[in-house]
Amino acid sequence: MEAKVFEYTIDGKIPYYVKEQSDFIEIPFRVDSNVDVLFIEFSSPEAGCKLGIGVADSTGYLRGWSAERRSKIYIAKGTATPGYLPGDIPIGIWKVIVRLDSMVNGGCRYRLRIIGYRTVLGGITFDDVFRTLAYLTKNTNLIELVKGYSELISIMNYTYPCRDYSGTYKGSKYVEDNPTWYRGDLHVHSIHSDGRNTVCEVITLARNRGLNFIALTDHNTVSQNYELNIDSYRDPIVIPGMEVTTFYGHMNIFNIKR
Incomplete structure (x- = not known):
């Protein structure tokens, strides 16, 4: 070897x-x-x-x-x-x-x-x-x-796949055909930048708090958006994102995977 x-x-x-x-x-x-x-x-x-x-x-x-x-x-x-x-x-x-x-x-x-x-x-x-x-x-x-x-x-940090939690996310009681208000968070970090939780833990926390959607916006990286097939999640809906972080200001970009 x-x-x-x-x-x-x-x-x-x-x-x-x-x-x-x-x-x-x-x-x-x-x-x-x-x-x-x-x-x-x-x-x-x-x-x-x-x-x-x-x-x-x-x-x-x-x-x-x-x-x-x-x-x-x-x-x-x-x-x-x-x-x-x-x-x-x-x-x-x-x-x-x-x-x-x-x-x-x-x-x-x-x-x-x-x-x-x-x-x-x-x-x-x-x-x-x-x-x-x-x-x-x-x-x-x-x-x-x-x-x-x-x-x-010495540095291998294991992250766990969200398929282990897949039973939690089948279906969605929140999605409606008619316009309505939804509750969510458009600025969420994970261990892919300076957050404390894995992506799966973030999704679990959001669902337990009754959020309808979240956006994964780690600093200057999109790796969090590849950890799971986020397009398949509807409870909560997971939006791929990134926080562009500079010395001169920050801004979030949504629906980005590269």
């Missing part, structure tokens, strides 16, 4: 004056072929430096955003850290997009660590801990697995 395809570290420093010219910088890195799991770690040793990150793949597509909330993330074919989109790992030049929230006068040093894996894990959807562990126990040597994938295992 293959493990690491490549691993390298990029050290750099962002001068203070850069913040006066731009709110973001891009750090390019190369992804080789035969990779189905990508691990990224970003850190800065200066206490006064507050730097957030997002990742764009070699096609220019934004694969996710975690700002300063997570310094370690992974993207795989079957799953990803909340806030990031799973899928193919195309070869070529990827970019870590660094948001310069706050800087110190002497500038901000940083370290970017990237590891590419080719693994039996890449295509598995980590939405069921017990099923996944059963698969690993049957098909791998767990001791060797821990040795070879310690970085990934």
Whole structure:
């Protein structure tokens, strides 16, 4: 079983004056072929430096955003850290997009660590801990697995699929043929940005509070809209959205999936 395809570290420093010219910088890195799991770690040793990150793949597509909330993330074919989109790992030049929230006068040093894996894990959807562990126990040597994938295992946040709750959402007593007032929330966050609850927990909480609809509007990401088939939910109705979050203001966008 293959493990690491490549691993390298990029050290750099962002001068203070850069913040006066731009709110973001891009750090390019190369992804080789035969990779189905990508691990990224970003850190800065200066206490006064507050730097957030997002990742764009070699096609220019934004694969996710975690700002300063997570310094370690992974993207795989079957799953990803909340806030990031799973899928193919195309070869070529990827970019870590660094948001310069706050800087110190002497500038901000940083370290970017990237590891590419080719693994039996890449295509598995980590939405069921017990099923996944059963698969690993049957098909791998767990001791060797821990040795070879310690970085990934340390950050895998499992999210659970809403199909586990599907019995709760059949039908809707709220939908009416005639115009009427509906109660809902057009600004909802989950663990895909700075919320505390998974998407399924958010839906459950909304339904228990008698809401007719909610909009998933996590900060600068649409990964929450891919966690479940939200188009099939009618109790409550779930609207795909995103909160565009900048230093100069915020706004919500609705019916967006990319």
